[in-house]
Amino acid sequence: MAVERTLPTSEGRDLLELVRELAVKEVAPRAAEGEENAEFPRDLFALLGRSGLLGLPYPSEYGGGDQPYEVYLQAVEELAGAWLAVGLGLSVHTLSSYPVAAFGSDEQKAHLLPGMLGGDLLGAYCLSEAHSGSDASALSTRARRDASGYTVDGSKSWITHGGRADFYTLFARTGGPGASGISCLYVPASTEGVAADAPERKMGMSASPTAVVRFDGARVGTDALVGEEGAGFAIALSALDSGRLGIAACAVGVAQAALDAAVDYAKERRQFGRPIAEHQGLSFMLADMATKVEAARELYLAAARRRDAGRPFGTQAAMAKLFATDTAMQVATDAVQVHGGYGYTRDFPVERYMREAKVLQIVEGTNQIQRMVIGRALTGAR
Numbered sequence: 001m002a003v004e005r006t007l008p009t010s011e012g013r014d015l016l017e018l019v020r021e022l023a024v025k026e027v028a029p030r031a032a033e034g035e036e037n038a039e040f041p042r043d044l045f046a047l048l049g050r051s052g053l054l055g056l057p058y059p060s061e062y063g064g065g066d067q068p069y070e071v072y073l074q075a076v077e078e079l080a081g082a083w084l085a086v087g088l089g090l091s092v093h094t095l096s097s098y099p100v101a102a103f104g105s106d107e108q109k110a111h112l113l114p115g116m117l118g119g120d121l122l123g124a125y126c127l128s129e130a131h132s133g134s135d136a137s138a139l140s141t142r143a144r145r146d147a148s149g150y151t152v153d154g155s156k157s158w159i160t161h162g163g164r165a166d167f168y169t170l171f172a173r174t175g176g177p178g179a180s181g182i183s184c185l186y187v188p189a190s191t192e193g194v195a196a197d198a199p200e201r202k203m204g205m206s207a208s209p210t211a212v213v214r215f216d217g218a219r220v221g222t223d224a225l226v227g228e229e230g231a232g233f234a235i236a237l238s239a240l241d242s243g244r245l246g247i248a249a250c251a252v253g254v255a256q257a258a259l260d261a262a263v264d265y266a267k268e269r270r271q272f273g274r275p276i277a278e279h280q281g282l283s284f285m286l287a288d289m290a291t292k293v294e295a296a297r298e299l300y301l302a303a304a305r306r307r308d309a310g311r312p313f314g315t316q317a318a319m320a321k322l323f324a325t326d327t328a329m330q331v332a333t334d335a336v337q338v339h340g341g342y343g344y345t346r347d348f349p350v351e352r353y354m355r356e357a358k359v360l361q362i363v364e365g366t367n368q369i370q371r372m373v374i375g376r377a378l379t380g381a382r
Contacts, residue, residue, distance in 0.1 A: 003256060003297075005074055012071040019053060019075045031083035038206040040164055042122070044086055045093070045233060048079075049119015054093065056344040058101050062113035069242070070305040073249040075295070080253030084356045085208040086255055088363075089122075091246030092160045096123030096169045097365075098239040099184050103227035112186065116167075124165035125243075126156040126187075126213060127236055134369050136171075137179040137233055141215065143172035147230075149222050150174070150185060152193070152215040160363075162211030163196030165189050170215070171232050179233035184226040193218035200284070204355030213218035241314045242307065243364050248300040249362075251321075251328035251360045255293045256354040258328075258335035262286060265339055282338065289331045298322040315377040322370040328357040 007013045027044060032043055038214025048054045056072040058064030059377035065072075080087025097116045100108055115121040132138040152156070152172055159168075168187045175181030187194060193216045199209040227235050263286060276282050303316035332354040336343035345352050361367045375381070 003077075006152055007066065007071060007074070008146070011175070012067065015056075015065070015067065015071060016074055016078065017052075018051065019078045022047070022051065022053075023078045027079060027086050028082035031085075032346075032349065032352070034083065034085065034207040035204075036048060036206075036346075040207055040209055041083075041086060041256040041300045042164065045089060045122055046119045047101055048086075048090065049117070054090065054119050055097070055113075055117025057094065058097065058113065058117055062101075063117040064101075064111055064113070068308040069245065069354055070301060070308055073245055073300060073304050076246055076249040077253040080250040082253075083207075084250060085205055087250045088205070089161065089208060091243065091250060092125060093123050094246060095239055095243040096125045096165075096167070098242060099169055099226045099235050100186060102238065103184070103235050104186075108186070108223070108226065112167075113116075121166040122164065123163060124161040124168050124213070125161050125239070126159055126168045126170045128156060128158045130155070130157045130212075134366060136236065137182065139171060139173060139182065141170070141172045141187060143170075143183065144175050145174060145222075150220050150224060152185070152187065152218040152220065155212055155214045157212050158200075158363075159196075160208060160210055162209060162213045164209050165197065168194070169226075171236050172215075174229050174232075180230050182232035182236070183229045184232040184235045185220060185224045186226055187215070187218065187220055187224060191218045191220060203358060204352065205359055238328050240364055241317045244317040245300055245303055245313075246368075247360055247364050248296070248303075248317075248320040248324035251295060251309050251324035251357065252297045252300065254357050254360070255289075255296065255324070255328040255331040258332040258350055258357075259286070259289050259293055261348065261350050261353070262289065262335040262338040265342075276338075285334055285338065289334050292327045292331060295329040296320075299323055301363070315374055318365075318370040318373040318377075321365065322374070325357070325360040325367060329354075332357040363366075 054065040055064035060066045077088050085366045129139050143150040170185045170187045173181050174183040197212040199211045269276045300320040303313050303320045306313040335350040
């Protein structure tokens with residue numbers, strides 16, 4: 001079902017029509033086979049770049065689209081509904097580009113952003129480590145500075161696009177313990193001493209590589225520092241506030257796809273002489289699913305409008321990520337139930353949606369962390 005969208009400009013409406021066309025014609029037809037064969041669709045990211053869709057919320061002077069987050073996130077939703085590996089990949093790339101776009105020097109922006117936003121480069125965001133997932137300020141990857149640059153040693157875990165990215169937005173320790181000792185560095189993937197392990201074997205999202213990325217004496221120049229030394233943790237948190245909205249949009253895309261599949265099946269499948277959609281118990285289930293999807297969409301859009309207006313939105317981003325990803329898990333599970341035994345087979349896409357929805361409750365801050373963020377905002381706790 002095509003979602004009726006309210007957009008602030010005619011340019012935004014035209015852009016979303018382009019995204020929807022690409023999603024239907026180029027992305028969705030490849031999703032099932034791509035996941036089955038764990039084929040990373042790098043060419044689709046190049047296509048998004050050529051179409052002007054890889055840098056939507058960034059300045060046009062560097063090749064971006066000058067679009068508000070309200071528009072960008074709906075593009076992410078459309079793509080995630082067609083194939084989560086592509087929608088999530090767009091969100092991760094946007095997250096990886098954010099530190100340079102928001103905190104980089106004029107020289108860094110002019111040199112790096114055109115490639116990031118035009119599709120020539122694909123990024124990965126390197127914050128998590130094996131021992132410091134949710135406790136990101138405890139990271140131990142070290143970047144030692146000398147007169148000519150930094151030497152980086154350490155490893156990052158659970159990195160989307162690990163081993164396939166062209167650059168890594170890396171958070172490493174340049175000072176003492178705690179958040180104040182962390183800095184942000186731009187590290188090209190071609191840097192000697194940078195390598196990725198084999199991709200993790202995951203429950204879902206097989207086409208989106210997730211890997212450990214290792215830095216073994218990797219050398220970068222002083223111009224690799226993004227923002228001020230010691231400001232990396234603040235940059236990371238600022239990026240994640242926006243990134244959580246991207247995950248919320250991905251979740252709504254998956255949930256909408258699962259709902260659409262369930263409705264279509266319920267109208268076609270007949271039991272006791274009529275379509276199962278006409279049975280009250282099942283129609284009530286579909287109604288609840290649709291209501292949750294619509295509520296999740298409005299929650300992430302409300303947070304996006306706050307961001308676009310320059311208002312604080314971190315708490316609302318946590319709420320949107322929490323509610324949308326829990327909704328995606330519930331709706332996908334219910335969609336499998338609507339399909340009965342067929343829902344448990346790979347002949348129908350709902351089992352894939354269910355597996356994909358699970359990871360969205362974990363990435364970019366688990367939903368338990370989102371509840372901590374919201375709770376602290378309510379109580380004023382540190």
